[in-house]
Amino acid sequence: MAIEGPFWRAIAVFRVASLVYAAALMAQHRGYEQPVLGWLVIGVMALWTAAATFAYSRESARRWPLLVIDLLVALACLLVSPYVEGAGQGAEGTMPVPATWIAAPVLAWAVHGGRRLGAVAAAVVAAGDLWLRVRTGQAPVLINGAVLLFLAGVVVGHVARLARQAGERMQRAIEMEAAQRERDRLARDIHDSVLQVLALVQRRGRQIGGEAAELGRLAGEQEAVLRQLVAPASAAVPVGSADLRTLLLAHASPQVTVSTPATPLILPAPVAAETAAAVRAALDNVRDHCGPDARAWIFAESSDGAITVTVRDEGPGIAEGRLAEAAAAGRLGVAQSIRGRIADLGGTVAFATGVGEGTEVEISVPLSGPTSGPLSGPASGPASGSPRSRGGQRTRG
Structure with missing residues (x-):
């Protein structure tokens, strides 16, 4: 040697x-x-x-x-x-x-x-x-x-x-670094070509309907699988911490599209687990109120000292005052499973919704604690077929 x-x-x-x-x-x-x-x-x-x-x-x-x-x-x-x-x-x-x-x-x-x-x-x-x-x-x-x-x-x-x-x-270490660089290169190429084509087929198929809708559904399934395959491998995570991306990607399915940054979203392990649980509760609400085949999109990004996770759907939306009525009636799914859980972490939850316009839940958790570091990097972009861009969201407390 x-x-x-x-x-x-x-x-x-x-x-x-x-x-x-x-x-x-x-x-x-x-x-x-x-x-x-x-x-x-x-x-x-x-x-x-x-x-x-x-x-x-x-x-x-x-x-x-x-x-x-x-x-x-x-x-x-x-x-x-x-x-x-x-x-x-x-x-x-x-x-x-x-x-x-x-x-x-x-x-x-x-x-x-x-x-x-x-x-x-x-x-x-x-x-x-x-x-x-x-x-x-x-x-x-x-x-x-x-x-x-x-x-x-x-x-x-x-x-x-x-x-x-x-x-x-x-x-x-040199071999692993070379393999990771090649993986990242392939992931970029796939994201810039194959995933975008599948997203286009899925969106156009849903718009055209009929047999094209079935083709779009199959394209969406393959897009979800391919996104998981090319997702960045978890970097070395400090002891007691977790990469939130790994927990969010577990929700990916033909009905749920997950978009995460290329850089790790490091949080203290209990904070990451509670944030992922709040996202799961939001997805449960989508299935309960929009049906098991309803589409949903999860976006995750890090900026300004906080990690923000957004869950969107194309359901019937929530009528104004409905959440307050549910909390008064003792149904605390949103009040406790989402808002209460995130409030305990020092974060915030905002809803953007309207009758017939779908629902958007924005969960923001601060990057606090010794194991959290400054993270930055753009998210991988809006999910395929998303009904709205972030620029058009309406936030209500």
Whole structure:
């Protein structure tokens, strides 16, 4: 993976630096007792440094054969140290011929397989180093090198694993963002073409009547289904909050058209639930007074620090004073289920109606609370076949 590239480059730099350090020690000790063999070991280390750097730079080559060979070469250079150093092998502070170069395969195993494989490689190399020290009778046996190898293998392996996981999450996020952009593009194209055609067929079919009305009804059903399919996916919603669009789109049907903004309508979860319940009560009134096949339209938008949901129908309308008479008679459907519920949220309800003109219920809820943010964005437009535009509404308290 690309995220591992910097790790492999860092290991390559470590190999070169360790090789230079080992060569400097060899020159300082004048090749020890066997200078020819010692410089031959340095030559092997140089060749393998070049080969390993090239091999690890290719992702396809980072496999078990390369890792095992890398570890074996390091062990071979380590175990030949007594024959090069001779009697000086057991002197205090004397390092093996490859010096710190033997840590390179440990780091490679750690980057490839995480902290567990890093610990395994460290154990193998540390065992070889400790065997040399015990063999030469060095007392006390220093374990500093073994401890450092284990620390390097475990820590580097853990960091490499975290980096790999972060890279995978980033890749998934990029793919999800690309998919969402494509979905939004398709939704815009569909909204600008297919949905408008279906809306036109539905409206013209209802106007013409007869067989055309049935065709219009089928077009309306397909429009409702297609609107739900291309509705924007809910964005990340804060804990304790809800996207009102999701609750409103649940009411979509061949008889009910729902239009919502492209941006989320975030409200505290209890506020969103109560607002949706008030909309449901308004739709129940449409079915009760206009019939089960009556058409209704739901519009939702956010502006001026409030979310406004409008429910419209083409029913017979409400006679002036009828709502007050119903409340006085104890029928509190509108007074409690709609007005009372929204009033408890600090919102307002307004009716625009007239005999034979249908009814429009406008519900406004303030964007209040810590989980509410400033939302804006135009609604997706008037629903297909709506009898009136918002410019022609009449509001009565």
